[in-house]
Each structure stands twice: as structure tokens, then as C-alpha cells.
Amino acid sequence: MQGDEALERERDAIVAALTPVVEGVAATFGPLCEAVLHDYRRPEASVVAVAGSVTGREVGGAMSEIGMRVLARGDEAADELNYVTRTGDGRLVKSSTMVLRDSTGAVFGALCLNLDIGPLSQAQSLLSGLTAPGGPGGRDADSSVGVPVTTFGNDIDSVVDAIVDAHQLHGHPSWAGLDRAARLELFRSLDEHGVFAVRRSVEQIAGRLGISRASAYHYLSQARATDRAEPGPSPKGARP
Template identity: 75%
Template sequence: MAGEQDLEQERDAIIAALTPVVEGIAATFGPVCEAVLHDYRRPEKSVVAVAGSVTGRTAGAAMSEIGMRVLARGDEAADELDYRTRTPDGRLVKSSTVVLRDSTGAVFGALCLNLDIGAVSQAHALLGALAGLGGAPAADLPVTTFAHDIDSVIDAVVDTHQLHRHQNWAGLDRAARLDLFRSLDERGVFAVRRSVEQVAARLGISRASAYNYLSQARAAAPTDPAPDRKGARP
């Protein structure tokens, strides 16, 4: 059975082999395409290589909440293919996330493809209008924050969850607060190092209170087996 050092070398080799692939993918599909290679062993700087500029990230940028969700699922994570989202500036993006595994089946990264389908959608809407057909609204698509630092991503996820509840932290009762922490946990926020402190600062509560709410939320969660979360620790 391969040792940890051998597995690390294997993962490094896979990342190295895929690095030039991102350029080839982006060159093939043109300026509307972005290919991103992630190494989840470094969540705060998971972007190893990127070609194209759909999300505006460069090498060394942090993962998005999509990556945090994959990270939280651990080795149970599956590929997420052909999903749609919106960037904070309103652009429509069609994406696929293919997880990377080593020879033991452990997930350690991902290859992501993002297509800016805004121009295509506009053309489709125009043709639909000419034909008298209604287009599908895009306003209900989720907004995904793509940022260079993980703190900005975490802040955006927390803010979005509070917005959905139409209340800030002070306006939530205990059940709602536990539900907020449970939801953030399910989204993979706490799979990132020091994320509990970041959430506490964003909510305006103490670090101890944040750890307490997270502990209670996990204790009250369903007892189905869940992947090990390595990020939430002092």
C-alpha cells in the first residue's frame, strides 16, 4: 500500500500533468471559456493554473463556495456537471467541476470549466422575442462569488445566507442561528482553516460563541455518516 509521501508525489504528478491542459481547453473554446485547475490541499490558494478570464481569477486565488462544498464532502464528492450560476456582476456562467482523485480514491483537487453564456443567452432571447417565445428568467440562478482570497468567499456565503433569512444575526432566534451554522457547515464553509473565526467576525460574535453554535448545530444534525471535516479547529 502506498505511503503518504508516495501519494503526495502522485498527486503532485497529476497536478503537473493537468497544468498545460487548462491552456489547451481555453484555446479550443475561445474567449468565452475559462479552465481552472484546483489543488484542494491548499484551500486558501487552491487555484494552481487558470486560462481564460470568465471569473477574473489568477493562479494563487482561493476556491469558491463550490470548491468548499466539494471539500466538505471529502471522498464522497462527485463531479458536478453542466450547472449554471451567475457572477456577482450578473454574467451567466455554465460550469462543470470534475474532481481529481489519487490511486486510493481520495479527492484532492478539481478541474473546472466555466463558459460565459451571456452573449448566447442574449441571442437566444432576441430570437425568442422575434418568434414570440418567452425566455427563461435568469434572475433565480444562484450567485457564486469568485475571489482571490478565501475570506471574501466566506463573507459572501455568510451574507447570502443572512439575506435569504431577511434578518441579521441579532434578529435570529436560537433555532435560526443553529440552522444558519448548520447550513454553512453543509456548504463546506467550515472545511477551510480558520473559517470559524472568519464567520464569527462577519456575524459580529465572539470566536467562542461561533464554536459553540457550530458544535450544537453538528450535535443536532442527522446521524447519517458524513465526511470528516478538517477545517473547523482552533
């Protein structure tokens, strides 16, 4: 349809206009900053521009689990600003994810800023220790304790694997250790995090859990049916 083609051209134009902004932002904030431009029309290769090196992203790389969460919320997604997470190698990162919308309000991408605040936190702790009265030890031994780990990867399969690991292991080391309610909750949680918006994700998750693809589709269908049966709004995003 002509309308769809016009919207695609509009989205392409927005992405093209923001591409030089990525370099400008990273250059302004220096080596501790990374700017990443995502086009969610291609979830497996959503990174279309990147400047700086905080999470190791590359052009053509996959979205993170944060991007999947935005994708799952669809057009209901909102900007997520100034949240703190931790990379797989332990770096503390302060991030903002700003969604991109076309003229109809549809979400199709995001501009993400990642700031490595580890050195800044260390400097702050040092200054606090030098200026605070009293003995050694300080008030906050490690303010980063409990900060969630986010998987940033250029390979979408590694990101999906990390999300499955994080959601499966709630005291149960295997699929066999989960009862039906827990299995449905696992699939519901994965669905809410946007995992099933990625191509081949059902097959990948079935392999990780040691079940058939048919069983995985069955549990996903049952989890969604349960959500629809529950009272109250339950916004859903993109579906496979």
C-alpha cells in the same frame, strides 16, 4: 509515513499532468471559456493553473463556494456538470466541476470549466424573436431569472463573507434576530458548504456575526452534535 509521501507525489503528478490541459481547453473553446485547475490541499490558494477570463480567477487565488461545497462532501463528492450560475457582475455562466482523485479514491482537487453564455443567450433570443410567429414579447422574457449568484474571488475571505451573507439573511437582518434553532441551522448550513474547512473561518464568521470565537465554536459543535443525533446518513467532509 512513506505511504503518505507517495500519495502526495502522486497528487503532485496528477496536477502537473493536467496543467497544460487547462491552456488547451481554453484555447479550443475560445474567449468565452475559462478553465481552472484547483488543488484543494491549499484551500486559501487552490488555483494552480487558469486560462481564459470569465470569473477573473488568478493563479494563487481561492476556491469559490462551489469548491467549498465539494470540499465539505469529502470523498463522497461527485462531478457537477452543466450547471448554470451568475457571477457578481451579472454574467451568466455555464460550468462543470470535475473532481480529482488519487489512487485511493480521495478527492484532492478539481478541474473546472466556465463558459460565459450571456452572448450566446442573447443571440438565441434574437434568433427566436426573428423566427417565432406572433407579436413581440416572446415566450421567455428572461430565462436567467432566478439563477443563483456565485462568488468567484481570489481572496478566500471575500468568498466566506459572501456565503455568510447568503445564509444569514433569511428574513433576519442580524444575529440577534435569530432564535437558537435558526442559529444552529445557520452554522449547520455553513458547515455543509465547507466554510469551516478554511483556516481562520471560525474567527472570521464570529466577527461578522458580532459574537465571540468561543460562542462560534460552541454553535458549530452543537450543530454537528445535532447532525450526529439525527437518524440517517449525514456525510461530512474535511474539518478544520
